[in-house]
Amino acid sequence: MHHPLPSSLLLSMSTPLASDETATQASDGALQSVKSTGNISNTNNSDAPDFPDGGFTAWGTALGAFLIQFSGFGYTSAYGVFQDFYTQTYLTNSTPSAIAWIGSVNAFMILSVGPVAGRMLDRGAFYHLMIIGCLLQCFFLFMLSLAKPNGYYQIFLSQGIGSGAAIGLTNVPTIAVVSHHFQRRRSFVMGFVVAGASMGSIVHPIMLNNLINGRLGFANGVRASAAMTSGLLLIACLLMRTRLPPQPQAVSYTRVLRNSLRDRAYVCACLGMAASEVGFFFVAFYLQLDSRLHGLDESFSFYSLAIFHTGCFIGRLTAGIVSAYLGVPHTVIGSSLIASAIIFAMIGLRSMASVTLIGITYGYFSGIYVGMMAPMITYLTPEISDIGARIGISFAVASIGSLSGTFSICFFQPTLTFSLGAPICGAFLTSNYIWWKAAVFAGSLATGGTIMFIFMQFILKIRQKTASVCSKETGV
Known part of the structure; x- marks a missing residue:
C-alpha cells in the first residue's frame, strides 16, 4: 500500500x-x-537543492527502504495465514470475528501511527524512528512466538497493537527518505520501494505456511520468521541515509x-x-x-x-x-x-x-x-x-x-x-x-x-x- x-x-x-x-x-x-x-506556493525549480539521482548512498537508501517495506507491511499482508491457522488450530476458543480483530488492529495501527511518524521525521528524527521501530518490531515478533494456544490477548497485544505500532513508526519515513536522494527518478524509485510490501506479501505467506503448518510449529516457525526479519531490518538500517535538513516549521x-x-x-x-x-x-x-x-x-x-x-x-x-x-x-x-x-x-x-x-x-x-x-x-x-x-x-x-x-x-x-x-x-x-x-x-x-x-x-x-x-x- x-x-x-x-x-x-x-x-x-x-x-x-x-x-x-x-x-x-x-x-x-x-x-x-x-x-x-x-x-499556492510558487516554487522555482532552480531553487531546489541538487539531487544526486543515483550513487551508492542513494540506491542503498532505496534498497534499505525496500527491505523495510518487505519486512513491515509485507508481513502484515500475510495475516490471512494467521487468520486460517488461528481459526482452525491455535485460537479455537475464539470466534473468527474476534481473530480478525488482531489483523485489523495491526493494519489500523500502521496507518494511524503514520502521521505521527511523519511529523517526527520532519523534525529530524529519522534515525531514531528507524532504530526504535525496528527494535520494537523484532521484539514483538519474538513475543508473539511465546503466546500459548488460546492465549488470545497475548497475541492481540503483541501482533495486533505492538507490531502494528512498530511498523507504523518505520513505514512512512522509509517512503519519504528516498525523496532526499531522487528527483528525476523519484516516481520510479518510490514505486520500487512500495513494491517491497507487495514482494513481502508474496514471500511471507509461503514461508509462514510452511513454517507454522510444518514441522517447526507455531512457536519455532514465528521465531524463524522473526530472525529473518531481524536480519533484513538490520541491513536496512545500515543502508539508509538522510540528506536534506529538517523542515524549519512543520x-x-x-x-x-x-x-x-x-x-x-x-x-x-x-x-x-x-x-x-x-x-x-x-x-x-x-x-x-x-x-x-x-x-x-x-x-x-x-x-x-x-x-x-x-x-x-x-x-x-x-x-x-x-x-x-x-x-x-x-x-x-x-x-x-x-x-x-x-x-x-x-x-x-x-x-x-x-x-x-x-x-x-x-x-x-x-x-x-x-x-x-x-x-x-x-x-x-x-x-x-x-x-x-x-x-x-x-x-x-x-x-x-x-x-x-x-x-x-x-x-x-x-x-x-x-x-x-x-x-x-x-x-x-x-x-x-x-x-x-x-x-x-x-x-x-x-x-x-x-x-x-x-x-x-x-x-x-x-x-x-x-x-x-x-x-x-x-x-x-
Whole structure:
C-alpha cells in the first residue's frame, strides 16, 4: 500500500507528476478553494537543492527502504495465514470475528501511527524512528512466538497493537527518505520501494505456511520468521541515509484539516478510500480460509494468498503506466469498480481455477487502485506545502476502513463478543460459513467507495468548468 507522507517529502515536489498531464488542471480546477485557503506556493525549480539521482548512498537508501517495506507491511499482508491457522488450530476458543480483530488492529495501527511518524521525521528524527521501530518490531515478533494456544490477548497485544505500532513508526519515513536522494527518478524509485510490501506479501505467506503448518510449529516457525526479519531490518538500517535538513516549521494539521473539510472532492475521496478498505481486507484475510473450507487441496490453499499478492504486485508496478494514459481519477474509478465487482465473484469460489482467477484479477486491479491513492490525494491538493498533511489525514481516515473490515465480519458471526458491532450483528456466516452474505456485504461497501470516487470526479469537472469560465471573464 501507499502510505501517508510527511512534509519533508515536499521539498522538491513543486511540479505536477510527469505521468499525469491533467494534474495541473486539478490545481486550476480547485482555484476557488485555493483562494479560500491561501495562495499556492510558487516554487522555482532552480531553487531546489541538487539531487544526486543515483550513487551508492542513494540506491542503498532505496534498497534499505525496500527491505523495510518487505519486512513491515509485507508481513502484515500475510495475516490471512494467521487468520486460517488461528481459526482452525491455535485460537479455537475464539470466534473468527474476534481473530480478525488482531489483523485489523495491526493494519489500523500502521496507518494511524503514520502521521505521527511523519511529523517526527520532519523534525529530524529519522534515525531514531528507524532504530526504535525496528527494535520494537523484532521484539514483538519474538513475543508473539511465546503466546500459548488460546492465549488470545497475548497475541492481540503483541501482533495486533505492538507490531502494528512498530511498523507504523518505520513505514512512512522509509517512503519519504528516498525523496532526499531522487528527483528525476523519484516516481520510479518510490514505486520500487512500495513494491517491497507487495514482494513481502508474496514471500511471507509461503514461508509462514510452511513454517507454522510444518514441522517447526507455531512457536519455532514465528521465531524463524522473526530472525529473518531481524536480519533484513538490520541491513536496512545500515543502508539508509538522510540528506536534506529538517523542515524549519512543520505544517499545521489543524489548518489543513479545517480547509480540507471545505473541499468536497477531497472529502469524497477520503470516504471512498475508507469504504474500499473493507473489501480489500475481507479478501486479504479470508481468501485462504475460504478456499480451505471449500475442500480445496491444502497445499494449494496455502498459496492462494501468494497468488493474490502476485496480482497486487503487478498492479502496483503498472499503476503509473495506466494512469499516464487514463489520468489519475479515471484510473482510480475504473480499478476500484472492477475490484468491487470481483469481490461479489467470491460467491462462486468453488475450485482451484476460481481461486486463481479471483486472486489474480482482484489482486491486479486492487493493486492499481492502492497504488494510485497517494497520487490521487496529490492531484486533489492545490497547495504543495499541504500534500504531506493531506495524505496523512486521508490515510488516517482510510485506516478506519481497516477496522470496518472487522465490523463487517460482525455480520458473519452470531456469537460476537464485541459490543460495538452488536447492533448490526447477524447470522451471516454462522457455524456453516455462508460466504455469499459476507461477499455481498464487503462488495457493496467497496462499490459505495467507487460511487464516492465518481462524485469526486464530478465535482472536479464542475470546478474545472467554473475556473475556465472565470479565466475567460477576467482574461487571465
